[in-house]
Amino acid sequence: GAVVSQHPSWVICKSGTSVKIECRSLDFQATTMFWYRQFPKQSLMLMATSNEGSKATYEQGVEKDKFLINHASLTLSTLTVTSAHPEDSSFYICSANVAGEADTQYFGPGTRLTVL
């Protein structure tokens, strides 16, 4: 099956610093990648959709200057949380579509971000 990885799996940073999270499709080229945020004991909330070489499309209420998404290749998307604050602490999960299976998302293992 399609495998998606994320790095790092967890990160702790100081308030005001920036953190980059990588999402890679390991054995396929991803037509689209998605970034989600999940608060404890809650469901996933879509933050943005990104396509290789294009600007990401952000969901309503998500600050695009706060959460920078770069989709440089068909196998790599990055999410940078800029000037992180404690309220940005969350579980961030990415997913990707497989070409020819565009309606199915395969998820990464997630990244736990804690901002002190």
Add this chain to the structure above:
Amino acid sequence: AQSVTQPDIHITVSEGASLELRCNYSYGATPYLFWYVQSPGQGLQLLLKYFSGDTLVQGIKGFEAEFKRSQSSFNLRKPSVHWSDAAEYFCAVGTYGNKLVFGAGTILRVKS
């Protein structure tokens, strides 16, 4: 607007017992429906999906789900639950742009 309702926040079943997790959706067109499972601190694993055709869908780990258009439901079932099935289960509907709308999730606990 599209929405997914999972009415049970928690379900506890005994190991070896059968399981049914409920999911109701609201979507104007023919829905693409999914069930995912999430273990603590992990990402989501796809259990099964329904796009069209046979309304009874088989998935991995012995799970199946039945699409019932008249009831707007897509319930997940397993005939005999194993302790390793304890996790959180999410039902989702696919929308425009291949986006997913998730239900709130159902936490499954398995008693030995």
